Amino acid sequence: MLRVSNLSRRLGVGSLGRFVTSPLLQKTPVQIFRFNSSQNKDVYDLWIQSIQELRKELNDKPWIPEVSLAPPGQARADMRDTSHLQWQPTQEQLEQIAELKSKPIPLKNDPLIEHCTNLIMKDGLKYKANQYLSKALYLVFLQKRKDPVELLRGCLDSLGPLCSTKTMKTGFAKNVTVPVPLSTRQRNRLAFKWILEGSDKRASKDFSVRLAEEIISVIDGKSSGFEKRSLMHKQAALHRAYLKLK
Amino acid sequence: MSTELSLVIVNRCIYFKPSPLGHPPATCLYPILRHPPSIFAYNYYVCHYLSLPSFTTSDQILLFPYIISCTTQYLPTNRSYRKVFLHSTMFRGIRALHTSAASLAEKKVSLSFRKEAKGFVKRSKGPGNHKNFINVSSTTLLKKSESHLPDLKPQNLTKNVVTNFPNDSVKALHHLGSFRKGQFNEAFSRPVSLVRDATIRLEKILQKALTTDSTNTRIAIIGESGVGKTTTLAQFQSMAKSHKAIVFAINNADNFVDGSSDFGPSALDTVEYRQPMVTRKLIKKFFKANKDELNIPLTEDIKFATVKSFGERKGKQQDLAFKAKENTLFDVLNHAVHYRGDLSHCLHFTFSQLSASNVPVFLTVDNFTAFTQNPITAYRDTKNNRIYFDRFEIPSLILRYIRGDDKFNKGGVLISSSGKHKSNDTLSVALGDKSYEPYAKFGDFDRKLAATLQNLEKFEVPSLNKEEVGSLLQYYLDQGIIHNEKTDEINFESFRDNKFFYSSGNPRELLKSCTLNYY
Structure with missing residues (x-):
């Protein structure tokens, strides 16, 4: 029975993957001419024979890795055997594991960055959205020379409205508008959407540049989003009479 | 309504201006159109003046495609440049070819990446920077952090140490364009580089090159994209400047082949075409970066003919001459950077003087793979065939120094490949990385160029450890x-x-x- 590893060995080829480096490719024209002569006919025969054997093996029986990948002189390979790795954790590594066990698993991503990325995202292109945000944050860093994530957190906190208004049905003729408090996520969402609106009015064709400029204007307190925020607060204050305090 | 016009060709630009002549019939034009070559056989030093009989507006439309087809071979081949040319004020007194609403419409602009942004809506230009990310990050004046790092000095190179480019060379490197956009240099107070094994190897090559002629030091810096080939080349340039050597740097070989600049027939016997704008820029950069080292006495005379502006006809012709032993190369280049005429002869003169002198000179070419990738350039000749790159002055000059036809008494030639070009067998075969494939197509392997590049020695920049x-x-x-x-x-x-x-x-x-x- 011919095995995959045996085939590659017989053909003098490193592996059977994409990157097969055939000895043919290393030859000069003169050598190729000689190679093509009848002396090397047996080499071609070996190729054809090997391919036929492999094809027969794969067609006759279902693919069983244990059998096909077995080393020479052994019927089946032990797929669970890891002894060949010969690896044991060191004492230091064991201590590190013990130390880390008590700690909570850290979050993979910053929730704020994740949220903003999702707000930018269009058609499910999350990586692209993240690239836009990352470039914008890099430009913010270049201007301000501070951690841009913290700056973004701060500017969303300052821009986000504290409360909004909601129309409630009373069951009578008239509906009433009631002020409602907003959660942190809702505040961040509104603030970042205002930033996106502001960025759309800017000149650059590059979205990351427009976004960076708008974030910087929020940090400097010049963004048009602050007017929207105060308008929302005024609206809520107007309807404060409808607040239901339990 | 008939329009009276005359056609003037000045330095490959076409001007129309009203003529006080009478109104001959439009048919007068047709013989000119049928026998046109005499109109466009112009000399590029002399302003060629030609008066055409006046013709009607409908005749302009007949004439225009012809003029454009005759002149665009001497214009940038890039489509956007052509468009700019056609719409520019070069055509005076005549309406533009395209005046439909479609051509006047603003180019469509992609809106933000927001969900709500719908379609391509025309919007007014708002506040803020109009540039894109790479240009904003590299050109805006930004708050820089301070750092105190050791300088990159060839005498004391220590491995794995981050260094500044020293003060005496950093200005020259800025002039030479050794620092690029997209290298994140803006994140630091000034460009920095790491002393690597490759830096130390290059320093040894530099030490050898300072005493031997340039045929002994012909290096090709290769490596994968982003591995630091340009930075390694900048380190070499910096160390060479520390040794008071002259550096002639060509920082982007794409400029010679991509059709982005103008070209025309050369006055020299050895080559066919010249690229005036690129030549001028190169001479300016070279002069600014090497001012201190250019006090080399001339071995030959050189003359600069007086160039008159259009319409200036009076006065005697006064040529300016620089004489051997009396003047220096500094004097010549100091005049050349303000000279309005052709500088091809000045460039060749500079190289011949540098070759004759005993000052170490290094010719460095970055993105050299532009030549292996696009040996057939975007430029076209009078038969509308694309031109092979070595028929241009500067590429042919580079090849002469690589081949060893010309050499510097002290110094070397360094080229660097670029990751942005497609990999091609030409350089790999020339450097012995790949075997020669006799059936390779021209696009994959340029035999003629590979034979020239065989003279280069391979210098690989590895990945970081x-x-x-x-x-x-x-x-x-x-x-x-x-x-x-x-x-x-x-x-x-x-x-x-x-x-x-x-x-x-x-x-x-x-x-x-x-x-x-x-x-």
């Missing part, structure tokens, strides 16, 4: 440019291993993973 990544990361942490990690909590070694794994030792990817990766 773990220690080098460690010293770079330590510097980035000190500079405070890494924000996507909680740097106070991290174990440095595991952090370094992590970054080493993700960047696979590629400096550009390493910097990107530190600066453009907020998650």
Whole structure:
């Protein structure tokens, strides 16, 4: 029975993957001419024979890795055997594991960055959205020379409205508008959407540049989003009479 | 309504101006159109003046495509440049070819990446910078952090140390264009580089080249994209400047083949075409970067003919001559940078003087793979065939020094490949990395060029190893440019291993993973 590893060995080829480096490719024209002569006919025969054997093996029986990948002189390979790795954790590594066990698993991503990325995202292109945000944050860093994530957190906190208004049905003729408090996520969402609106009015064709400029204007307190925020607060204050305090 | 016009060709630009002549019938034009070559056989030094009989507006339309087809071969071949040319004020007194609403419409602009942004809506230009990310990050005046690093001095190179480019060379390197956009230089107070094994190897090559002629030092710097070939070349240039050597740097070979600049027939016997704008820029950069080293006495005379502006006819012709032994190369180039005429002869004169002198001279060419990738340039000859790159002055000059036809008494030639070009067998076969394939197509293998490039010695820039990544990361942490990690909590070694794994030792990817990766 011919095995995959045996085939590659017989053909003098490193592996059977994409990157097969055939000895043919290393030859000069003169050598190729000689190679093509009848002396090397047996080499071609070996190729054809090997391919036929492999094809027969794969067609006759279902693919069983244990059998096909077995080393020479052994019927089946032990797929669970890891002894060949010969690896044991060191004492230091064991201590590190013990130390880390008590700690909570850290979050993979910053929730704020994740949220903003999702707000930018269009058609499910999350990586692209993240690239836009990352470039914008890099430009913010270049201007301000501070951690841009913290700056973004701060500017969303300052821009986000504290409360909004909601129309409630009373069951009578008239509906009433009631002020409602907003959660942190809702505040961040509104603030970042205002930033996106502001960025759309800017000149650059590059979205990351427009976004960076708008974030910087929020940090400097010049963004048009602050007017929207105060308008929302005024609206809520107007309807404060409808607040239901339990 | 008939329009009276005359046609003037000045320096490959066409001007129309009203003529006080009478109104001959439009049919007068047709013989001219049928026998046109005499109109366009112009000399590029002399303004060729031609008066056409006046013709009607409908005749302009007949004439225009013809004029354009005759002249565009001497214009940039890039489509957008052509468009600019056609719409520019070069055509005076005549309406533009395209005046439909479609041509006047604003180019469509992509709106933000927001969900609500619908379609391509025309919008008024708002406040803020109009540039894109790469230009904003590299050109805006930004708050720079301060750093105190050792200088890159050829005498004391220590491995794995992040260094500044020294004060005496950094200005010259800026002039030569050795620092590029997209290298993240803006993140630091000034350009920095790491002393690597490759730097030390190059320094040894430099020491040897300072005493031997340039045929002994012909180096091809190769390596994968983003591995630091341009930075290594900049390090070499900096070290050469520290030794008071002259550096002639061509920082982007694409400029010669991509059709982005003008070209015309050359006055020299050895080559066919010249590229005036590129030549002028190169001479300016070279002069600014090497002012201190150019006090080389001339061995030959050189003359600059007086160039008159259009309409200036009076006065005697006064040529300016620089004489051997009396003047220096500095005097010549100081005049050349303000000279309005053709500078091809000046460039060749400069090279002949540099070759004759005993001052070490280094010719460096970055993005050299532009030639192996596009040996047939975007320029076309009078038969509308694309032109092979060595028929242009500057590329042919570079090849002469690589081949060894010309040489500097002291110095060398260094070329560097670029990762942005497609890989091609020409350089690999010439450097012995690949075997010669007799049936390879011309696009994959240029036999003629490969034969020339065989003279080059291979200099490979490898990826960073773990220690080098460690010293770079330590510097980035000190500079405070890494924000996507909680740097106070991290174990440095595991952090370094992590970054080493993700960047696979590629400096550009390493910097990107530190600066453009907020998650």
